Amino acid sequence: MRYLHHLVLSISTCVILLKTTSIPCFAAEKIIFRYGVFEESLPVADLRKYAQKGEVSSSLQFVLKFFSLSEQKEFHQALQVKMPLELAALDKLLNTELAKENLSVVSQGIARRDSAGVQALNAAVILGANSQEGLGIISFLEAYPSQRLVINIPAVLKIASKLNIFSNEIPPKDNLSSTSLWQISVQYQEFVTEGKEFSACLFGDSVTAELGKTLGKGTFNFALDGLSGISLVEQLKLLIPNKIKCEKAVIAIGGNDAWYGLSDTLFANKLQESISLVQKLGSHQIFLIPAFYSTVAASVDPRISATNYRVKQINKVMNQVAVKNQIPFEISEVESLNQNDALKDNFSSEDGAHLNNQGINIYRQALLKILGK
Known part of the structure; x- marks a missing residue:
């Protein structure tokens, strides 16, 4: 499979898969959730409609009823994530021992x-x-070479525990650099x-x-999900040996530091x-x-974020570090997102701790202005 993506660019996917593997050439049409002798199916097309239009089919409704309202919002948000990845770097990554x-x-959670x-x-x-849309949950499912993707729920829960995907700590701690997902993400950044x-x-x-x-x-x-000052240091230590050069740099952390309970000194x-x-x-x-x-x-x-009072304290510390190093603390450029030391509701995503499309656009314009200085 190492050079599969090179072939994808020149000949049809089905021919490639038939010649290079024993996998039948289908795209996943249904996800089957299996728990012992019980099974429930969910058409992948229903997921796409839910992601694009918010439409909830009867099959998806059955699945969503096992989620809390906040978890349903997180799930819908996760379906929006699409990662444009460079295939050459992805090829290197998939051939590492870690990947x-x-x-x-992960394959142990899928019954074949x-x-x-x-x-x-x-x-x-x-x-x-x-x-065309890049790697996301739906594009992954639609590319999976089988008409049915059967997920063994008990096995998946064990895998999630093994890979440190879920944490029961509230608030959580920054153990990112010890997780496989973080290590793989940084390694991809190194390659690309x-x-x-x-x-x-x-x-x-x-x-x-x-x-x-x-x-x-x-x-x-x-930028990486969940990053704090602790994991940023570890990320930079891995990137520096790769002889990367950055003429300008933006450091945008602090929210997770407040959430993880880092002291001002740390x-x-x-x-x-x-x-x-x-x-x-x-x-x-x-x-x-x-x-x-x-x-x-x-x-x-506390399951979602730090208190805004603690975020305000963290920002005071950040300002002190900026003054000490004689570097700009660009608070005025993003201040329009806030009101009374809180994110404005009309710029917030469904979870209240991230930006919606309008908020993202304001943040983007602020960064372009900052980098233009």
């Missing part, structure tokens, strides 16, 4: 009649990434940016990650270390973006 090991573990589970996942990732020079680099958490590649050619977005130390590491990337200009507030409703729910 192979994780695909092998053959032993081609890993190859099937590999193909779905590559073909999904090669789709090795030896390259960028006019600007973004380092931040999920709010900045939502911008994707929308800041133009020459800018690379290194946050200040990690932010200072991050600035020093970013300078090793050749950045002549570094801009700090304040931690993002949540809506009033979200800020009182």
Whole structure:
């Protein structure tokens, strides 16, 4: 499967799969949730309609009733995520021992009649990434080479525990660098940016990650979900040996630091270390973006975010670090998103801790203005 994506560009997918694997050439039409002797099917087309139009079929309604309202919102939001990935870097990633090991573990949660589970996942990732919309849950499913994708629920729960996907801690702790998902994400970044020079680099958490590649050619977005000062330091330590150059850099963290319960001292130390590491990337200009507030409703729910009072304290510490290092703290550029130290409801996503499309556009314009200085 190593060079599958090269072949995808020149000949039909079905011919490739028939020649390179023993996997039947189908796209997944149904997801089958299996729990012991019980099964429930969900057409993939229903998921796409739900993602695009919010329409809930009877089959999807049966599945959603096992979710709380907040979990339903998170699920709908997850369906919107589409990652434009570079196939050459993805090819390298899928051939690392880390990726192979994780695909092998994940394949144990999918019931198949053959032993081609890993190859099937590999193909779905590559073909999904090669789709027009990029890799997402739906493009992955539509590229999975079987008409039925049978998910063994008990096995999946064990896998999630093994891969540290779910945390029962409220609020959670920053253990990102020890998780497989984080390690794979950073390794992909290493492959795709090795030896390259960028006019600007973004380092931040999920709010900045939502911008994707929308800041133009020459800018690379290194932001990762859940990032705090602790995991940013670890990310930078892995990126620096790859001889990446960033003329300008934006550091946009703090919200998760507040949520994870980092002390002012620890946050200040990690932010200072991050600035020093970013300078090793050749950045002549570094801009700090304040931690993002949540809506009033979200800020009182420890399952979603830190309190806005704590975010405000974190921003004071960030401002002190900025003054010490004589670098801009660009609070005025994003202030229009907030009101009375809280994210405005009309700029908030469904969970109250992220930006909706309008909010993302305001943040994008603010960054373009900052980077133009």
